[in-house]
Amino acid sequence: MEERNEISVELSAISALVGGISRQTPYGVPVGYFNQLPVAVMRRIAPPPTFQVPDGYFDGFAAQVLNRIKSGADELPPIFSRISRVTPYQLPEGYWEELSPLLAVCRDKPAYAIPEDYFDELSPVLTVAHDRSAYRVPEGYLGALAGQILEKVAPNVVRPVAEPVAGMRLAPARVIPMERGNSGKVLKGNWWKYSSVASIAACLLLIFSWPQVDTRMGEGNVTAMISQGLAKVSDQEMQTYLEDQHSLLVDPLDKSTATLDMNEGDVKSLLGDVSDNDLQQYMEEHGKADDLATN
Amino acid sequence: MGVTIQDTELLLQFRDPATREKGFTAIIKKYQEKLYWHIRRMVVEHEDANDVLQNVFIRVWNGLENFREDSQLYTWLYRIATNECLSYLEQQKRKSSASLDEMESGLSNKVVADKYFDPNKLEWKLQLAIQQLPEKQRVVFTLRYYDEMPYEEMSRVLDTSEGALKASYHHAVKKIEDYILNH
Numbered sequence: 445m446e447e448r449n450e451i452s453v454e455l456s457a458i459s460a461l462v463g464g465i466s467r468q469t470p471y472g473v474p475v476g477y478f479n480q481l482p483v484a485v486m487r488r489i490a491p492p493p494t495f496q497v498p499d500g501y502f503d504g505f506a507a508q509v510l511n512r513i514k515s516g517a518d519e520l521p522p523i524f525s526r527i528s529r530v531t532p533y534q535l536p537e538g539y540w541e542e543l544s545p546l547l548a549v550c551r552d553k554p555a556y557a558i559p560e561d562y563f564d565e566l567s568p569v570l571t572v573a574h575d576r577s578a579y580r581v582p583e584g585y586l587g588a589l590a591g592q593i594l595e596k597v598a599p600n601v602v603r604p605v606a607e608p609v610a611g612m613r614l615a616p617a618r619v620i621p622m623e624r625g626n627s628g629k630v631l632k633g634n635w636w637k638y639s640s641v642a643s644i645a646a647c648l649l650l651i652f653s654w655p656q657v658d659t660r661m662g663e664g665n666v667t668a669m670i671s672q673g674l675a676k677v678s679d680q681e682m683q684t685y686l687e688d689q690h691s692l693l694v695d696p697l698d699k700s701t702a703t704l705d706m707n708e709g710d711v712k713s714l715l716g717d718v719s720d721n722d723l724q725q726y727m728e729e730h731g732k733a734d735d736l737a738t739n
Numbered sequence: 740m741g742v743t744i745q746d747t748e749l750l751l752q753f754r755d756p757a758t759r760e761k762g763f764t765a766i767i768k769k770y771q772e773k774l775y776w777h778i779r780r781m782v783v784e785h786e787d788a789n790d791v792l793q794n795v796f797i798r799v800w801n802g803l804e805n806f807r808e809d810s811q812l813y814t815w816l817y818r819i820a821t822n823e824c825l826s827y828l829e830q831q832k833r834k835s836s837a838s839l840d841e842m843e844s845g846l847s848n849k850v851v852a853d854k855y856f857d858p859n860k861l862e863w864k865l866q867l868a869i870q871q872l873p874e875k876q877r878v879v880f881t882l883r884y885y886d887e888m889p890y891e892e893m894s895r896v897l898d899t900s901e902g903a904l905k906a907s908y909h910h911a912v913k914k915i916e917d918y919i920l921n922h
Contacts, residue, residue, distance in 0.1 A: 458912040461920070462865075465865050470863055471866075478771055481767065481793075482771070489800050490760065
């Protein structure tokens with residue numbers, strides 16, 4: 445009370461106008477607001493109690509459920525055992541077919557079809573390019589391929605002459621002239637043939653008779669055997685042979701396009717067109733028949 | 740001056756777990772209207788005042804256990820209520836990115852929008868004049884003018900010297916007089 449009087453005096457001293465105004469706040473308050481306020485506040489502070497769960501309830505809960513499952517505690521009541529499990533409902537015959545004739549017809553028909561020539565018309569470019577190979581091979585490449593490979597694998601082997609390839613330089617084929625012998629006679633083709641056969645036969649003699657040579661024999665014994673073989677060849681035959689080989693021996697080796705190395709396949713290819721009778725005849729004329737090595 | 744006998748009893752009830760809710764409900768019922776009007780004069784609208792008031796009592800519930808009783812209970816409650824009001828107004832200011840002047844005009848609009856507003860009545864003009872005051876000065880005026888709070892208690896509530904409070908109150912009255920005379 446005393447405080448209020450003091451405040452009024454103070455206010456009047458500052459402003460009589462303000463001091464004379466009612467101190468009632470003019471704002472309105474909803475009816476019953478203050479009655480419900482404590483409850484509203486307590487509801488925010490202490491929420492209403494929820495259901496309580498016994499202590500340790502969730503401990504071992506999973507094990508309890510599994511035990512019940514195993515013991516069959518959830519089996520149906522006995523009355524269900526007297527009830528058939530067969531569904532009593534039945535469907536009329538042909539029900540599904542009649543349900544939707546349209547679906548029955550469409551069942552076996554594919555829904556989607558591709559128009560004819562669809563893919564051809566899809567991309568004309570791809571259609572044209574289908575049969576065209578994008579890659580090209582230089583002309584004669586495949587024909588020269590075998591020779592190139594042999595060149596790298598066995599440089600000293602006689603190889604077939606390849607077709608000329610662009611960029612490949614071939615030495616001109618060497619032409620061996622048919623020279624006259626010392627007797628002045630012109631050598632005929634048959635003589636050339638038979639002399640070739642003779643040289644080849646000599647080589648074959650060496651090749652096929654070599655395994656018969658005792659490997660324990662020294663180099664001197666091998667020389668003696670060769671000498672024995674050559675002794676069977678007449679001087680005239682030997683001279684003729686040497687005259688025929690003269691041109692080959694005189695000419696420098698670098699001009700030669702062929703080597704003297706010949707394998708069994710080459711021998712077979714050279715003697716392939718010589719009949720056995722011709723060969724036999726030659727050997728009878730120039731050597732022992734049992735020394736003849738034929739195909 | 741410490742708590743009154745009645746406040747002591749309420750505090751004892753609150754501190755007893757068995758009677759805590761009962762004691763707290765009693766505290767609410769005793770101070771709800773005073774605190775409500777103090778807040779309402781600051782924020783104007785009822786819904787805002789209700790939100791601030793409930794927040795005040797929740798803070799009281801959480802902090803009453805540590806109340807040292809070196810001041811009166813209502814002084815402590817007013818302190819909490821004043822801080823909550825100022826925090827709320829600051830929050831509204833940040834939300835709307837409004838300046839101080841725009842906040843004052845916003846609160847004045849709320850006064851005018853009240854369904855009981857009567858521009859011819861001095862008490863309504865007084866409310867409009869109060870909204871023109873700075874926030875701290877507004878608190879000083881309402882605590883002294885409406886709640887008749889002594890400067891000594893007010894200094895504990897606002898943590899300001901009595902002399903400053905007196906000067907502030909004097910200026911506030913003058914401003915209100917000028918507003919009423921000019922509007």
